[in-house]
Amino acid sequence: xxxxxxxxxxxxxxxxxxxKKTNMPEARLLLWYxxxxxxxxxxxxxxxxxxxxxxxxxxxxxxxxxxYAGTGMMLYGLSKPDTSARYAYLLCFFGFPxxxxxxxxxxxxxxxxxxxxxxxxxxxxxxRHKIDSRFSLEAQSTGxxxxxxxxxxxxxxxxLFERKKPDVFRTYSQFRxxxxxxxxxxxxxxxxxxxxxxxxxxxxLRNSRQSSRK
Numbered sequence: 001x002x003x004x005x006x007x008x009x010x011x012x013x014x015x016x017x018x019x020k021k022t023n024m025p026e027a028r029l030l031l032w033y034x035x036x037x038x039x040x041x042x043x044x045x046x047x048x049x050x051x052x053x054x055x056x057x058x059x060x061x062x063x064x065x066x067x068y069a070g071t072g073m074m075l076y077g078l079s080k081p082d083t084s085a086r087y088a089y090l091l092c093f094f095g096f097p098x099x100x101x102x103x104x105x106x107x108x109x110x111x112x113x114x115x116x117x118x119x120x121x122x123x124x125x126x127x128r129h130k131i132d133s134r135f136s137l138e139a140q141s142t143g144x145x146x147x148x149x150x151x152x153x154x155x156x157x158x159x160l161f162e163r164k165k166p167d168v169f170r171t172y173s174q175f176r177x178x179x180x181x182x183x184x185x186x187x188x189x190x191x192x193x194x195x196x197x198x199x200x201x202x203x204x205l206r207n208s209r210q211s212s213r214k
Contacts (some may be wrong), residue, residue, distance in 0.1 A: 002059065003066040007097075009068030014094055017021050017077030018119035028078045031071055052164045056156065058138065060125040069093050129178050130156065135205055138164070139175060148172045153191075153205060168203050 016022075045061045048054050054061055057174035072093030079087055094099060125141040138152040153165040171194050178199040192199040 003062045006063065006066040006070050007073075009071045011094070011097055014073040017074065023077060024078060028075065031075050031078065033077055035068065035071040038064060038071055042068045048161070051075030052166055053157075054162055054164065055160055056162050058128055129180065131180055131205075132182065135188070137178070137180065137188075137190065149175065153203065155205070165205075169199060169201060171197070171199065 041064045045054065045064055049061065055064070072090055076087075076090035076094040079090055081087065088136040100113050100117055102107040104117065127139045129137045129139075131137060134156050136154045138154050139149050141149050142151065149171050150167050151169050151171070153168055155163045155165070157163050171192065175192050175194050177191075181189050183189045186205050187202055188205060189202050190199070192201075
């Protein structure tokens with residue numbers, strides 16, 4: 001939910017700046033460089049995610065993307081209207097939530113807008129269980145319309161990054177109890193109790209070979 005709070009605060013600040021016609025050139029310049037920084041970080045996040053890498057933390061990428069969009073909204077609020085490409089670029093950040101709110105009021109597009117808004121509000125639920133100082137098991141739902149949980153193995157790499165081994169298994173209900181024990185240097189035994197089933201599996205931490213009993 002932290003991403004929703006960031007976007008909501010940035011949108012309200014941008015709206016306030018625009019209504020009050022705030023003129024702060026120094027703050028606008030600083031915010032522009034901050035926006036460029038988060039734009040570069042967002043591009044880096046995208047490249048890392050394509051290769052199952054990421055920054056450390058279960059929601060770091062979401063915060064970075066939110067700050068990229070949020071600083072764009074605030075820059076729009078501090079900018080004077082003109083016909084430049086930069087102003088049109090900033091308008092996209094502020095205009096998207098406004099467009100959703102307008103669509104919510106119109107009967108033909110109301111249901112589509114409602115689905116999009118709920119999809120943004122109910123973000124993925126992520127829970128991590130530590131295996132050792134380097135590895136952890138991550139359980140991730142897929143948002144509002146999900147009825148299953150995907151489990152990933154997360155390995156801490158270098159200083160700021162981590163690598164995921166995605167979709168090692170899937171459950172169709174939320175887990176209740178998790179028991180894990182290392183069975184060797186590169187494998188872990190996992191017992192997962194769900195409301196509908198019990199999973200007993202051994203997973204290799206550094207390769208895809210896996211044996212399981214359900």
